[in-house]
Amino acid sequence: MYDIIIIGAGAAGLAAAVEAIFIKPDIRILILEKNSKSGRKLSASGNGKCNLTNSYFASDCYLSNNTLFVENFIDNNSPSEVVSFFEKCGIMVYEKGGYYYPLSDMAKQVTSKLLKICSINGVTIEYDKCATDIKAVDGGNKYIVKSDDTQYESRIVIIAAGSSSYPGLGGSDSGYDLIKRMNIDMTPVYPVLIPIYVDDDKLSIAQGVRISADITIDTGEDVICERGQIQINKDNLSGIAIMNISCYLPAMKRGIYKDCISVDYCPYMSWDELKEYIIKQCDNIINDNVISALEGVFPNKFARYLLTKLNINPNTDTKKITEKQINRLTSNIKRMRYTPIEKFDNDKSQASLGGVDLNEIAMNTYESKKYKGLYIVGEMLDITGKCGGYNLTFAFISGINAACDSVKHL
Ligand SMILES: Cc1cc2nc3c(=O)[nH]c(=O)nc-3n(C[C@H](O)[C@H](O)[C@H](O)COP(=O)(O)OP(=O)(O)OC[C@H]3O[C@@H](n4cnc5c(N)ncnc54)[C@H](O)[C@@H]3O)c2cc1C
Structure with missing residues (x-):
């Protein structure tokens, strides 16, 4: 019998395990990881440099169906928690233009350090073990987690199974399947932080060009503007500002796609100038x-x-x-003006919009309201950060907070 079973050895799951060790070094933790490697997205993040967090921290950095939850998250947390967590882990960080990175500039080293802390402190990680079922028994005082033909028992379960985005780095629906089997509500899930494919047969002429611009999307309800560098590709626009704008496409009604994106390719001059x-x-x-x-x-x-x-x-x-x-x-x-082609590219999506309904989760602790001792953290929740370290910030902070709360049950 374990104290805690964590499902998923990604950013949120590893942060939860390490924080639990910091609080209670003799704790018995099992991590089940469906892949043969852990932290694949974390290791690839920030172009391999790992953009851990950001000094600008406000509710407009996150999208969710539950704005109250987002505002509470912003009010009760800060990027300095991420920085001090990594300092405790022996990983020093630096800041450049508001973006925080590890001093090593190596995302893979962040993953391996978290894994090292786990292994030195007796955390068991079972690879190629996909959790397929979770059952609360004994009035929620114990959980049975099934993976293929093996079953494990623990007092606490933390689900940190990520989203379906970027299957090339292990993204899948497998965490959502577990959630649905437990009758926990989900909001619709869409791949976001993606290039936007547009209806423009001349675009390929400018293929490879990078240009600073203001990008505006008119969703029919809101007009959102982002400034940044656009990368023009054969049939799509990419770059941080475009990826952020892609978060607003899923909520739009089909009929209003036409010309909904407009780009100012010369934002530093007025029309007259x-x-x-x-x-x-x-x-x-x-x-x-x-x-x-x-x-x-x-x-x-x-x-x-x-x-x-x-x-x-x-x-x-x-x-x-x-x-x-x-x-x-x-x-x-x-x-x-551009008309986006409705092509939601899961393969290149850096995050998912939607996920586990935040009404199912207690604010600040991430404990399920239906199941005592069950926690859900990270990207599988219906909270999506824009580019700039916000998804990792949420994954780390939610993992850390769930660990802090869960050890109180032990
Ligand atoms: C290319 C790329 C670059 C990115 N760059 C950045 C960046 O610079 N900054 C930033 O903030 N965000 C970035 N992100 C997003 C960020 O990496 C993710 O939001 C974050 O890793 C999510 O952490 P997580 O622990 O919730 O999920 P994940 O990191 O996806 O971890 C979930 C883990 O659970 C495992 N799993 C799933 N289902 C099961 C199951 N049933 N049983 C057992 N194990 C299971 C998975 O295999 C995976 O290892 C990037 C994403 C991508 C794809």
Whole structure:
């Protein structure tokens, strides 16, 4: 019989195990991990550098169907908890532009340190063991967790099974299946933090271009704007700001997709300033054709894309360009509209929107309201962070808080 069984050796599960050890070093913990490796997403996070948390911490960093839960999470927690947890783990962090990383700049080393703490302190990790069933027995004083043909007993269960996003790094529905079997409510789940595929057959002309922009989505109910660098790909737009905007697509009604995204490709100039700039460049003897007039501000490939999209020959003599064409150019640079193609790409999704209904969970402790001694933490809950370390922050803090509360039952 174990004190705690943790399902999933990802960011939340490992943080829960380590925090429980800090509080009660002689605790008996079993972690069941369905993959042959632990912490695969944690090890891949932040382009391998692990963006652990962020100094900006506010409710607009998270999306959920339960805004009260999010506000309570923000009011009662802070990024400094993540920093001090890692300091306790012997991992020092540094901050750059608000983003926190381990000093080693190595996500894999963060995972291996957490695993090392577990192994030194007697935590058992069973790999290739997928938890398939959880039963509360003895009035909720004991749990039986089944995996294939084996069954395990414990006083406490912490489910930290993650989401279905990024199956290449082990994402699956397996945690949700456990939840549904226990009659715990879920909200619909969608892959988010993904590139946005758009209906634009000229986009490939600008493939590979990175450009700073303001991206706006009109959801029909809200207008949300994000500033950042866009990466233009063959058939999609990507980059942090686009990935954040992708969080608003699932909630939209099908009919209003048309032109719902607009991009200002020149946010540092007003419409008038940009028009004046283009006119000046066309009048200047240094430019012979319209594409060279745009090259002072935009990458050549992007200028070519823009002109082709507007049916303006890039080689048009600067003297022959009409005011009407300059107005169209200016308007499209300042407000290029795109219709997203409804392609929710789970393969590249860095997180899931939706999950375990937060009404099922006690705020701050993450204990199930239906099952005493059962905790649910991390990405499988209906709380999704934007890019910038917010998903790991939630995974760590929820794991840590569940561990703190659960040891009180022992
Ligand atoms: C490519 C990529 C980059 C990212 N970069 C960042 C970043 O820089 N900053 C940030 O904040 N977030 C980032 N994220 C998101 C972040 O990694 C996740 O939100 C976080 O890892 C979620 O932690 P978790 O413990 O809840 O789930 P996971 O890390 O997914 O862990 C869940 C674990 O449970 C196991 N499991 C599932 N079902 C079962 C079962 N039935 N039985 C046993 N085991 C089970 C899984 O195999 C997995 O190991 C990134 C995600 C991806 C995919």
